Amino acid sequence: MRKWLIWLPLVLFLGFIALFASGLFQPDDRIIHSRLVGQPLPAFNLPAAASDRPPLASSQLAAGQPRLLNIFASWCVPCAAEAPQLEALRAAGVPIDAIAIRDARADVDAFLQRNGNPYARIGLDARSEVQIALGSSGVPETFVIDGKGRIAYQHIGEIRADDVPMILDRLRSAQ
Amino acid sequence: MKYLVLLFALIAAPLSAQTALPPAPYANQQIADPALERKAKALMETIRCLTCQSQSIADSNASMAGDMRSQIRERIMAGEQPEAIRAWLITRYGDWVSYEPTAAPILWPLWAAPLVLLGLGLLLLRGRIKRKGRA
Secondary structure (H helix, E strand, O other), rough: OOOHOOOOOHHHHHHHHHHHEEEEEEEEOOOOOOOOOOOOOOOEEOOOOOOOOEEEEEEOOOOOOOOOEEEEOOOOOOHHHHHHHHHHHHHEEEEEEEEEEEEOOOHHHHHHHHOOOOOOOOOEEEHHHHHHHHHHOOOOOEEEEEEOOEEEEEEOOOOHHHHHHHHHHHHHHHO | HHHHHHHHHHHOOOOOOOOEEEEEEEOOOOOOOOOHHHHHHHHHHHEEEOOOOOOOOOOOOOOOHHHHHHHHHHHHHHHOOHHHHHHHHHHHHHHHEEEEOOOOHHHHHHHHHHHHHHHHHHHHHHHHHHHHOOO
């Protein structure tokens, strides 16, 4: 018993080395997904964020047809980068609503003028309340909402050009 | 010229500014009632910030952490219990958002560790005492 016990510290040491090495080669996933995927959208009723778009309420997202709910902000740089992809989705016939986080109407108007406006309705979430209720952890994020108002998918970060077919697939399977 | 530069420096907005909006009302302001503030503060120190992931929202300057602080203070003032707010956040962000360990089965080894270590220590001690008695 004593004889092999002497090797225990070395075994423990090698075990720790293996643990740390695996951590180095397989870094932590730092993206926090919403736990509400698959569940109904929390109820909200937001004022209009832009001068020429109507406000947004959660009931309007349960309209029988899958839609996109884009979480963006005028102060967010990647949000401007995903604008062409949202425009492409809109051109493909996808209805897109949006929530502007911690924003002001003048800033949203200027942002939309600069980057285009693919949105049907835009709600203003000045204090991130709806964002927190959605389990969203940043901007931009895009939710696929099915016809019954349930969250079918959450896309974290900007939509890149090669994400567009995947988003269209998600919309189709949410039908 | 020097003053002009100084003036520009004063009016320039920092490039990394997150938002143009002022913080939510209770992001940096305490509740007037100290007992409620203590409750809110204890909760905020165990809620993890989503933007700066290794800080609590009480320590973080991220605008989202400020909004979460304000929301927590307002809900505590409305009479909600801290553990109910924590549970509400966990249904949105998972156990990840709370620094307080739960009783979930995956954490049982963590809770058992002190007992196991204490038991090991007692075993070692018993061996030593026996050996000493013999000598």
